[in-house]
Amino acid sequence: MTLVSFYFDDATIQDWASSKGSGQLTLRQTMMVLGTPFAEAKQQQMSSHGDFLGLEHDLVHARTQEKVTFWVRERLQTNILDFIKKDRADNRLASGVASKLYGCSNFFEQGVYGKIGRAGMNSIKDRQYDKLLSLTPAIEQAFEVLEAIVKERPMRTIHLTVAPVQHFVVASDAALEIPRHGTGGYLEVWNPLKADEYRSGFVVTIPEGVYDLWSEGVHHIAQLELLMVLVALVSNPNRYRGRRGVWFIDNTAALMAMVRGRSDGADLDRLALMIHAAMFALEVWIYFEWVETKSNWSDGISRDAENDKWHVENKFSTEQCSFPLCLWKLPLRALIRVFAFL
Structure with missing residues (x-):
């Protein structure tokens, strides 16, 4: 057989x-x-190494570490880098070339860890239907994302068995009753249903400068919802490193950005890119799921902060954290390095 x-x-x-x-x-x-x-x-x-349908697989650790790694074949990486090199030299990206590059990038992310590489490509996608030729800052940023992925080689890993790691459950939420004065928080349960289970709650201080980083508009609730996830990974990286868990969000737009790994909205797209980069650097696997607002544990702490009775009654601690604005404009490769060393 x-x-x-x-x-x-x-x-x-x-x-x-x-x-x-x-x-x-x-x-x-x-x-x-x-x-x-x-x-x-x-x-x-x-051989223990093979190339099938454009993905190179490695079975060396299949028996000893019970995992198989995948990466995109060398030729596709070369094609992407050649596209970028020529476009920069010519200072132009025609719609036809953009279509080819976007197609290559879509296949490229199939061999990449998690969903890195899906976000950050909107400018190239839009150029397919545009008559413009010159490179824009947004297109240059997309080039940087692709180059960072090639250099960092975030390989897709398939575990053959259930990994013996610790687990967690998190629920996060944000509120924006007054423009530019949002509130937020999240609740964590570590090692749920185990003897060493412990619970922690965080009130997120949102710096006003964060709104200046986002697109103009009164409503930034979806951005704030995703910001809670990013703040959690930045604030306590060692807690998440190497673990697996479930994360509940009650905002559909924010949730879909995480599930798809990208968004048509520039702010959500950037947040999705940063969060998935953090997950790769920390080697944390998170399953994002929707929860009804009334059933969201963190609804109270996101609005009432330390005065929320529910999280206190359910034995969650209360701590403060915030978002370092300097992270927002870092290129992808720098982000991955920062998260890896946090």
Whole structure:
């Protein structure tokens, strides 16, 4: 019995090293008998490393560490960097080239850790339908995002078993009753339902300068909702590092930005990029889920701060934290390095 996966006319074979390639040889002979042999130029010998459908996989640690890593084939990375180099040299990005680059970037993020690489591409996506040619600051930022991903190599990792890590549950919320005077907070449960479970609550002080970083408008509630997630990762990185958990948010726009890894809105797109970069650097896996506002634990602390009775009655501590504005304009590669060393 040989495990074979087909995708149209492409195939990948998983076999034990002890078989010494006999499974692969048998499949090749079978396809030849059927009159549809595999192309010689595309065949790969049995190895712990392989390239299938544009993704390079590594099985070296499949048995010892129970995980498989993936990365995008070298040719695609080279194509992306060549596009960027030529566009900079010509100081132009035509719609046709933008379409090709956007297509490459969409495939590129399939081999990247989490959802890094989905955000930050709006300027390239929009250029597909634009008659402009010159490079803009937004397009240059998109180039920097792609270059950072190639250099940092945030490989996608698939765990074959449930990782023996500690878990957490978080609920966050924000309120904006008066323009530019938002409030927010979040509640954490560490090692839920375990003997060493402990609970912590945070009141987030939102600096007024943060509103100057965002697009003009009265309503910034979705931005504030995502800001709570970013503040939590920045304030207590060691608590989250290497863990897995569930995060509840009651704002649909903010939630979808995290689920999709990007947003059409510039502010939410930037926040999604920063949060997913932090998650990669901290090696934390978070499943984001919607919760009804009335069922959101953190609704009270986000509005009433330390005066919220619910979080006190349920034995959550109360601490203060804020958002360092200097992080907002850092390029992606610098962000990843900062989070890695926090």
